[in-house]
Amino acid sequence: MPELPEVETVKRALEPALTGAKITSVQLRRKNLRFPFPKNFQRRLQGRRIAHISRRAKYLLITMTGGKVLVIHLGMSGRLTLSPPNKTGSKTKTHETLPGDPRHDHVVFHFEQGAFLTYNDPRRFGFMDLVHTDELSAHRLFHALGPEPLGNSFNARHLARMATGRKTDLKAFLLDQRTLAGLGNIYVCEALYRARLSPRRSASTLVTKRNTPAKRTDVLVPAIRDVLNEAIVAGGSSLKDFKKPDGALGYFQHAFDVYGREGRKCRRDTCNGTVARITQAGRSTFYCPRCQR
DNA sequence: CATGCCCCCTGCACGC
């Protein structure tokens, strides 16, 4: 579920509703997700007000007044659902209105006016942490992260510099969060398709002998930006309503050119290739061997 | 340091 566009969509959906909201209590229904919850997690959040919500890479950052930041990573299957106050005023959660199996509702944040935010995560690859704003950039999760793909410091020069001397596949290189932060398996495949670059070529081919960005690097950068921006727009349109159990499904996948399209015809009308699936770094790569070189 | 592999966990689609 969550790559950068999804997390961005979650961020945009939660922002207007939760900015300024005060946490009255936090329910922890188990003591860990992928990692243990930080100690005194509930107590340290209780009574805090949300100052603002942001995103870094695939992390959702909920900053409290006073400077604590609740860091949330959704892993593979994490989902946040915001529910309005129960009309009855009862504190009891109404599971039937929530998506997902209630057994996987691991955390519930309750807010002052009765709204609550539920974290559901069947696979529990997600995690949460609580750190101070000042410590965020030095935090082990953040210190090595590359630039935001949609930010100003991501450009062909940066990619070329990172790719210098790297023999690894272009696919693995782009998936590495130290190269740039937020691309996942789907969008790497899609961006490489748009840029007509083979996922198997060496990352070092993004650099010329003169140590400048190759032309293909100038093509790749906007391909990455475009696919992410389009996915955010599409995600925003169907994920807006967090109460809809199926809101998280079927948003951008109709727009995939290669992901999940093994054996189907390449969508480029000038190409009569067939989408192939290979394994790289232990994960599926989809691409058109004919027009991606 | 760079790279490749395994693993965490549950659900689901598929073939028999």
Next chain:
DNA sequence: TGCGTGCAGGGGGCAT
């Protein structure tokens, strides 16, 4: 219908 297999949008940790 039931069961086994393989696979899934992430990323930490370890061996080489």
